Amino acid sequence: MKLYAYCLCANLDTFDKAVTGVSGAAVRVLKVDDFSVLVSDCESIPPTQENALAHAAVIRSVFEKTTPIPFRFGTKATEQQLRTYIASHKAALGNKLSQLSGCVEMDLKIIWRRQTANAPPSKETTGGPGTAFLRKKQRELHGDQQATAERDELSSLLRDELGSLINDESMSLRPSETVVLARVFHLVEKSKVQQYREKIDVLLRNRPELQGSVSGPWPPYSFANIELEFKPYFGVS
């Protein structure tokens, strides 16, 4: 029997029976060492919107009581696999829970209108395939450098404004010729969420080139990964 896993947290003994899991399954707490894993007994989980939302609802319910490490939708393992995984990565998981404890994720979306268009290197059409290849590489390099500069500039701007309100940050940029779309996730202490929102409001008012919106608080989905390799425990080559 495989288990469907929702999230991992510290010392949760019971779960609200009113909240059902994926495919309507009951959710229970599996205690492994010092950790609690929220699981359902399920063999097959169709990847439907309903099941994705059920996954989110279980994590949200835990999030109201304590800080979870959410698993990504679709995570299944046997009980023995979960136990082996947790035993093998106890320290890393404990450190991650300590880092996330008492914190929430804020999801900041920013549209950054460039003051001047960033002209990429010219797209000359002369030359052979080798020249075209090198020009393509040149354009990619230019794009990478520009993305790094933009990421640094925006990150610096946000840190200047938000300062110690941010415990951690994850950012992705999608530049076009006229705007940069930034998706920024901030790890913020629960008690500082209102302050965070107010600071973002001030930032957006003072910087007309920026438009944005904030959502949250979310469970810390974007800070959950501990970059561990699970393959040896699941027999996947």
Added chain:
Amino acid sequence: MADFDQIIVGEEWENTDVSLLETLDHVLNRGLVIAGEITISVADIDLIFIGLNVMVSSVETAREVLRKREME
């Protein structure tokens, strides 16, 4: 590029739709990944996940998929 700008800037959704999309984005694209765990079979689920991502998660994911396809 113009189309992308138009999608980002010009599209307006109801708050409830945005909330739904954001929830699905978090659940589908984020969270602790333990590779090899996924339901049914890895290859099938990978395909299904790519489909869901493009449909419901975000323009950035769609662009990333398209960029990878262009590189192949």
